[in-house]
Amino acid sequence: MSGQVWAHVGQPFESAHYDLVVVGAGRMGAALARSLRELAPHCSLLLAEEGGLPNEEGATILAPGVWHADVPPGQSARAEETRALLGDALNVCGxxxxxxxxxxxxxxxxxxxxxxxxxxxxxxxxxxxxxxRRAGTYSAGSVTLADANAAIASGADLMLNVRAELCGTGVDGLAADGVAHVRLHRLSVTNMHEVIVAQSVMVTAGRLIVAAGAAGPSLVEAGLGLVTPHRTAYRQTxxxxxxxxxxxxxxxxxxxxxxxxxxxxxxxxxxxxxxxxxxxxxxxxxxxxxxxxxxxxxxxxxxxxxxxxxxxxxxxxxxxxxxxxPGAWIALPDGGWPLWQRLGAAHWLLLGGEHADLTGLSVARELAVGLAG
Structure with a gap:
C-alpha cells in the first residue's frame, strides 16, 4: 500500500508519531528511505523535504554522477556495492x-x-x-527521484515544502516520553512571492535521521546542541x-x-x-x-x-x-567520505558530500541495515 504525499499546506496534517523520520529527500535521504522500507516494512516512516520534489535543488541535482574505481582500499567494497545498487542507471562510458x-x-x-x-x-x-573502462556516469537526480518513489510506493509518507527543526529536550535530545521530537514548519508562498511558514506541527519519532546534506550539521547543532567536525563548501559547475x-x-x-x-x-x-x-x-x-x-x-x-x-x-x-x-553548498564529512554518525539515543546524521557518487548509496544502505536490525 502506497504512502501519502503532502505537497502543500492545503492538505491537512496533524501531529503524528512515526517509527522513523528522515529529514532530507536528497540522494542520501531517499536512498535510506527506500532501503528502510525494504528492510523494515513494518515500521512507519516519514520523509520530510524542504524543496518541492526530491532532488529538486541543491547538491543532488547538480551532482556530477560519476562512478569510478579509483578509491582508497578501505572504500572499495562500498564503491562496488554502490555500483551494483546503481544498476541500469549507470551509463558505462569509461x-x-x-x-x-x-x-x-x-x-x-x-x-x-x-x-x-x-x-x-x-x-x-x-x-x-x-x-x-568500468567507470560511468548517471543522473543523481533521477536516481534520487526513483528511490523516493520506490519508498512511497512501499508505504513511506513524504512531506514536501517543509522545514525541519530538531527539538532537543532531556538526555540525548529525548523528551520524557522517550522519543525524538521534530517541529515541521510547512512552507507556502504569498502573492508577493515571499516564502512564509503557514503551519507548524510537532512530529515524534522512535528514530530520527538527519540527511539534509550541507544543512545537516547546523540543524543538529541548532536543535540538539551538538557540534560536529563536519564542514561545508560551495562548488560551481x-x-x-x-x-x-x-x-x-x-x-x-x-x-x-x-x-x-x-x-x-x-x-x-x-x-x-x-x-x-x-x-x-x-x-x-x-x-x-x-x-x-x-x-x-x-x-x-x-x-x-x-x-x-x-x-x-x-x-x-x-x-x-x-x-x-550552477552552484550549491555541499557537505564535507569529517574524513572526506560519506558516513553515518549516531548522535544519541534516537538521532543519527547521514552525510554524502563530494564522494557520494562513489560510495553514498552503500553508506545509506549500511545505516538502513543497522536501523532495521
Missing part, C-alpha cells in the same frame, strides 16, 4: 585519468586517442592517460560547449572532471577550501570581465587550461552573473 608524466598504469595517451579528444586535450602537455556523446569518456586531470552531458561537458572543479559560516556567493573576474564564477573556480580552470585546451577556448560558458552558474 574514464581517462590524464597525467603530465609517466607513471605506473599510465600508458601513452596515443593508445586511447580519438578525434573527439583532439578538441579537448593538448597531448604535448598531457601525454599519458590511464583508462578505467560551469558548462563546456564542446561536442560529446553518451559514449564519450569522463576526463580527469588534477582533480578536475569533464563529465559528458547533454551534448557537451559539465566542468566539475575540485573542492575548494571549506567556506566560513555566513559566506554569500559572489562573482569573480576573468581577464577583467565580471563573471559569475568564484575566484576558487577560476583558479582551478586557469591552472588546468594548458593541458585541457578546451577550457581556454570559446566553449566555456562562465555566464554573466552569479545566477548563470
Amino acid at each position: 574514464l581517462l585519468d590524464l597525467s603530465t608524466e609517466a607513471r605506473e598504469g599510465f600508458p601513452s595517451v596515443a593508445e586511447v586517442w580519438t578525434p573527439e579528444l583532439a578538441a579537448l586535450i593538448d597531448p604535448g602537455v598531457l601525454p599519458f592517460a590511464r583508462p578505467d 560551469p558548462r563546456l560547449e564542446v561536442g560529446s556523446t553518451p559514449s564519450s569518456p569522463v576526463l580527469r586531470h588534477a582533480g578536475l572532471l569533464l563529465r559528458p552531458r547533454d551534448g557537451g561537458y559539465t566542468v566539475v572543479p575540485p573542492i575548494p577550501h571549506p567556506d566560513p559560516w555566513g559566506y554569500v556567493p559572489t562573482g569573480g573576474r576573468l581577464v577583467g570581465v565580471p563573471v559569475g564564477l568564484r575566484r576558487e573556480t577560476l583558479d582551478a580552470l586557469l591552472d588546468r587550461m594548458d593541458g585541457l585546451s578546451a577550457l581556454a577556448g570559446e566553449g566555456l560558458v562562465p555566464g554573466r552573473s552569479i545566477a548563470d552558474i
